Amino acid sequence: MKPTSLRSHEIPFALGAPSLIWQVLFLYLPMLLIVCTSVLSFSAAGKIEGFTLEKIFAFFTPTYLEVISSSLLLGLSNALLCLGIAYPLAYFMASCGKRCKNFLLFLLIIPFWTNFLLHVYAWFFVLEKEGFLNHLLQTLGILSTPIPFMNTLFATMIMMVYYYLPFMVLPIYSSLEKFDARLVEASLDLGATRAQTFRRIVFPLSMPGVRAGFFLVYIPSFGEFAIPELMGGDKQVFVGSDILGDDTGSLGAAFAVVACSILLLSCFAIHLGLHKVTHALQKS
Amino acid sequence: MLCKNHKPRTLFTCFTIGTFLFLYLPIIVLLVFSFNSESFPSPWKYFSWKWYVELIYAKHLWEAFANSLLIALSATSISLLLGIFFIFYLAQGGKIKRYIYLYYGNLVIPETVLAVALLGFFTLVSIPLGLITLVLAHTVLGVGFAIPILHARYQDLDPRMTEASLDLGASPMQTFFKVTLPLLRPSLIATGLLIFIISFDDFILAYFCAGSDSQTLSLYILSMLRTGICPVVNALSAVLFLLSSLLALMFFSLQSRAKVF
Numbered sequence A: 001m002k003p004t005s006l007r008s009h010e011i012p013f014a015l016g017a018p019s020l021i022w023q024v025l026f027l028y029l030p031m032l033l034i035v036c037t038s039v040l041s042f043s044a045a046g047k048i049e050g051f052t053l054e055k056i057f058a059f060f061t062p063t064y065l066e067v068i069s070s071s072l073l074l075g076l077s078n079a080l081l082c083l084g085i086a087y088p089l090a091y092f093m094a095s096c097g098k099r100c101k102n103f104l105l106f107l108l109i110i111p112f113w114t115n116f117l118l119h120v121y122a123w124f125f126v127l128e129k130e131g132f133l134n135h136l137l138q139t140l141g142i143l144s145t146p147i148p149f150m151n152t153l154f155a156t157m158i159m160m161v162y163y164y165l166p167f168m169v170l171p172i173y174s175s176l177e178k179f180d181a182r183l184v185e186a187s188l189d190l191g192a193t194r195a196q197t198f199r200r201i202v203f204p205l206s207m208p209g210v211r212a213g214f215f216l217v218y219i220p221s222f223g224e225f226a227i228p229e230l231m232g233g234d235k236q237v238f239v240g241s242d243i244l245g246d247d248t249g250s251l252g253a254a255f256a257v258v259a260c261s262i263l264l265l266s267c268f269a270i271h272l273g274l275h276k277v278t279h280a281l282q283k284s
Numbered sequence B: 001m002l003c004k005n006h007k008p009r010t011l012f013t014c015f016t017i018g019t020f021l022f023l024y025l026p027i028i029v030l031l032v033f034s035f036n037s038e039s040f041p042s043p044w045k046y047f048s049w050k051w052y053v054e055l056i057y058a059k060h061l062w063e064a065f066a067n068s069l070l071i072a073l074s075a076t077s078i079s080l081l082l083g084i085f086f087i088f089y090l091a092q093g094g095k096i097k098r099y100i101y102l103y104y105g106n107l108v109i110p111e112t113v114l115a116v117a118l119l120g121f122f123t124l125v126s127i128p129l130g131l132i133t134l135v136l137a138h139t140v141l142g143v144g145f146a147i148p149i150l151h152a153r154y155q156d157l158d159p160r161m162t163e164a165s166l167d168l169g170a171s172p173m174q175t176f177f178k179v180t181l182p183l184l185r186p187s188l189i190a191t192g193l194l195i196f197i198i199s200f201d202d203f204i205l206a207y208f209c210a211g212s213d214s215q216t217l218s219l220y221i222l223s224m225l226r227t228g229i230c231p232v233v234n235a236l237s238a239v240l241f242l243l244s245s246l247l248a249l250m251f252f253s254l255q256s257r258a259k260v261f
Helices: A018-039 A062-094 A098-112 A116-127 A132-139 A153-177 A181-189 A194-205 A207-223 A226-231 A239-245 A250-283 B009-033 B050-056 B059-091 B097-108 B111-124 B131-156 B159-167 B172-201 B204-209 B217-226 B231-252
Strands: A040-042 A048-051
Touching (some): A018 A040, A018 A250, A062 A098, A062 A239, A062 A250, A098 A153, A153 A207, A153 B009, A207 A239, A207 B097, A207 B111, B059 B172, B111 B131, B111 B204, B131 B172, B159 B172
């Protein structure tokens, strides 16, 4: 128990917890608002008429379901790609000496902290028809005619992985860094192979980092709107641009509610899935 | 040390170098071409500072820059202030810990959805869109980082420090300002830097909650992107890249940075 001579009733709650009020006022109230607007029907004058699920069910049509499923796929593939690159990278960083570790972290942070649109611009520069990559490939004689890389799913994916990679590396790195190396020694001493040690000891113990990274990448990339819009052109429509593309308000809000609920459900499924994978690895 | 003196190490090194090349190649290309005398798509001609000079005279850009700076500074200070209030209340024995899960919502809700929700809210309570709404929106993001991080760091503090201070006759108030807060200072600075960067680079919330006549740097860059490639943006990237390197350096000189991640 921490000694306290001021009893809590002496400090008014409202004075002590303005951040809680802020949270409720600017996060939960607006969220509640869009939930309400999507289940209430309004008269032409803007008066509330009653409860309706019509607006919600309006999205259970093939077009919208396709948009949602392509967003789920985008988020999932982005998270898996990032995981595939980030895990070895984080593993290497965690196994470096202290100076090397800090230097690599520093290198990772700088692009992470530079304005996101400038990265988009940089990739424009590289991937354009007359851009750096085509120029390079042509000079090397690999290509004879330039390939238009921009406005393709390929460009979208490159940008997604590029932007979200640090979100995955940092949590995995911090869980691997805390790892007790003696556990590996013990496991090897007791006759396990390197692969077995990784599967049964290292990976399961780094799971909190993997899980955190996975959700840090998956959730925003599900709702991502700028990257597909700027890199992918208008070929593929994702949830983000559908929510934001509608200016009338209530339809966009209702779609946001639907998409958010599906996102929550999918997060729950992924959580269980990751749990299963760890178990299976440990038992194999 | 997870894999010392081990054969796959060379493989790992190559992989790491490859990944960092992927991360830095576009930036390096961009920086090199900011010194090109000719505009895109013409190849390299000769070295010139021309685009940097043009950048200095881009008046609207610097207005947008100032706006972004103002918003980021305000959002950071409000978030940190709210964080300090939270810790203060907690330190005085306030029972706020059970509400801590309420602060995790900010990370779980995609920013696009938050933007729509806030836009609806601001319209309903008729706050005109502009710099103020942006500060409010960015503070929501900031609080989502500040409270969980500061709460965790506060839990890590050695309770004997405050006990000693109280035993030696300091009031709870004095203990908070002379012991607890100074102990938390590195975490406060690191969190502040993080929030500053997030707000300064934010694009989605700015796109929605800025209204039509307040421009932020992200929105300005977007409008330049829409008009096609212009080397002034290259010059701007070079400047911003330098700026974020400096901030990252500052962040790294703080002992507590490892604990923010």
